[in-house]
Amino acid sequence: MNKEITDRIKQYLQLDTNYAIIINGDYGIGKTHYIKNELFPIIEKLKIPKSEKDETYLPILISLFGAKSIEDIQNQIFIELYPILKQRGVKIVAGLGNTVLKYFGSNLKDLLSETGTSSESLTDYRKILICIDDIDRKSKDLDLKEVFGFVNNLVENLDAKILLIANEDELRKEINTDDIDNYSLLREKVIGISVSFNTNVSLTFDRIIETKYKTEKKLYFDFLTEHKKTIVYRISQNKDNLRNLLFFLEHFKIIFNKTANYLLTEKKFEAIKKDVLEEILNFTLPISIEYKMGKLNTTNFSEIKEIYQGFSFNLSAFIGNSNKAEEPKSYAELFKEKYSPDNNVQRVYFDSIFNYITGKTSFKIEQLSNELNLIYKFEDNTIPEREKLISKLNYWNCVDLKDSEYRSFTSSLLNYVDRGEFSLEQYPTIFHYVTRFNNLLNYNIENLKKRFKKGILKGVHNYQYVRSIHFRLSVERTSEFYDDLKEIVEYCVEINKGIKEDQELKELTDTFDLFSSDFNTFLEKVEEMNSEFMFTPYFTKYDFNKIWRVIKKLNNTQIINLAFYFEGRYQINVYEKIYSEKQFLEELNKKVENLILSKTTKKLKKVTLEFFSRKIKDSIEHFPE
Secondary structure, X not given: OHHHHHHHHHHHHOOOOOOEEEEEOOOOOOHHHHHHHHHHXXXXXXXXXXXXXXXXXXXXXXXXXXXXXXXXXXXXHHHHHHHHHHHOOOOOOOOOXXXXXXXXXXXXXHHHHHOOOOOOOOOOHHHEEEEEEOHHHOOOOOOHHHHHHHHHHXXXXXXXXEEEEEOHHHHHHHHOEOOEOHHHHHHHHHEEEEEEOOOOHHHHHHHHHHHHOOOOOHHHHHHHHHOHHHHXXXXXXXXXXXXXXXXXXXXXXXXXXXXXXXXXXXXXXXXXXXXXXXXXXXXHHHHHHHHHOOOOOOXXXXXXXXXXXXXXXXXXXXXXXXXXXXXXXXXXXHHXXXXXXXXXXXXXXXXXXXHHHOOOOOOOHHHHHHHHHHHOOOEOOEOOHHHHHHHHOXXXXXXXXXXXXXXXXXXXXXXXXXXXXXXXXXHHHHHHHHHHHHHOOOOOHHHHXXXXXXXXXXXXXXXXXXXXOOXXXXXXXXXXXXXXXXXXXXXXXXXXXXHHHHHHHHHHHHHHHHHHHOHHHHHHHHOOOOOHHHHOOHHHOXXXXXXXXXXXXXXXXXXXXXXXXXXXXXXXXXXXXXXXXXXXXXHHHXXXXXXXXXXXXXXXXXXXXXXXXXXXXXXXXXXXX
């Protein structure tokens, strides 16, 4: 394809013309690389028609990225020509500035004359191929009509050879209004030929990895070669943007090299090393592409994490209104459709890689190691048999099993369910595996649900509260046994809530004990901004009289610190979740005021309590009526 474009440009340079050529194509597909590395070496050897001294063309490339005026364009042309003119003996007087620039768009002969040279090596624009890149990325201050006017003057009045490089779709967006095709009208006078540039991602991929990695990073090269199909497909999904490819390859190189070395030192990964590296590739590739394109940013980081960590199967899917009008798809939904449309395939999230690709941190193999151990649930440096069973029955690993194996593995899986040995979020997945394919194994669904609930309850003491519980599959409302699966999900959610309540009760008890015994440590704990105590009305959970007895025993400094804590806790726009503490504050202030009025209260204590009372009153005013 590139050879065809090159031949077309060579023919253009052999003709008497008064128009420019435009190479049209999407961003990042290699247009500029082609111009500099493939076209220019050929053009530099191409003889100029009717040249008595067998002169060859002088190609130069300028970029309009951010250009604000025609003078900026002229300046870039001069900058590109300067070292060439200097090399050929043309004397350029320092500080010419705009005195030189004013001659551009006029005649190159005048420039040479101004520099005091008699050189005839460059006599006019017909000896130069000016390639103007990034027209579609110029500043908004520079009107496209001005650019085309400048180009038209060069090609029509000075016989210049001009090659424009742009994404014409973007140029049309800039200048077209309503139903009027202003771009075509403008283009008609200036551009004679439009050439579409298409890149061969597969071939480019081969060239890049052979040049950059085959010798020095052989292990990385072999891995990329093996997974070429996956990588090329993802790049092709995004308009063949080679910048995305280069960004991914260089960043993934760091991840791959450190991970591969780590896996070699850990025998427990020996049997699954290939799977681990593929999981990491499948995660890193779309994250790299979306971040490089600017679509993935701080406004949607959490949405993407949710896709990987939680899947789309959660309780909101059950309770949503099916008659609700269809809304525009969110970025997360579009991301999922694009990169992970199969809801049955488990997606794995790596925070260490996500933070590295998005620039938050450097890549830390220690963090990835911790994540891998959690994902693969190692126990005593081996993957438990129950986890191996899930893997064997995973989509679409299970379809090649013998019928007897499928039944045996499923039966063994249920034995682990009976003992409550899975984590809460795994049970709905297992229930789905047991009942899928139209209840292939003919289980009694009602009995199966009872069996699951009994097993889940049996393992309750082994579960940890999951702050945002999700389930690792997605099931449509129309799916068979949907309501039964929903029942299992809701049961897991209720168990999780119970764990939270027990955990909160223990935390409240421990916190009050701390409040009573070590007030300074108590303040340190509850003042942590990320602590759930910021959003928990824990003062209403305690016996008020016990709280008051503790406060009365505090020394003056501790009371002052408690006053400042209240000031921070009950700022303007108090958190709705702690509205119930208003009554606590009102009751507390009455006690404080009575203590201030007491004749037994010492003067410095009274000063302290008055300050405390003011902070309490200020806090109360921040609550809604």
